[in-house]
Amino acid sequence: MRAEQVPADAPPGPRGPADAPPADAVRASDAEREAVVEWLRVASVEGRLTFEELTERTEAAFLAVTRGDLERITTDLPGMGAPGANPAPLQVQRRFTAIMGTARSASSAASTSAWRPCR
Secondary structure: OHHHOOOOOOOOOOOOHOOOOHHHOOOOOOHHHHHHHHHHHHHOOOOOOOOOHHHHHHHHHHHOOOOHHHHHHHHOOOHHHHOOOOOOEEEOOOOOOOOOOOOHHHHHHHHHOOOOOOO
16 A cells, blocks of 8 residues: 555554655654754854854754754764864962051051040
């Protein structure tokens, strides 16, 4: 029986390997979209995408309907953790010390008495 001649009482959906859609025509899941967005974020951190490209591709990933749509968004990017994708260098932590107060001479400090309110 050919695919066009499906009985009316047949269940919907693929009926066998010959009727299965191509892999890139399968509808994408939310989890697949989120994984692509994470991949794009990592590529941006590695310096492979500009902020503008990240924004455009993220929007396209959330609007993607099929797996093929998602694959086209990432075709020019290496896989996650690809060789040559060095992590960002560690930032050097520096300590600064500040001493705050007023500068008074020893003689003026010794001649002052306890604090009194102004009259």
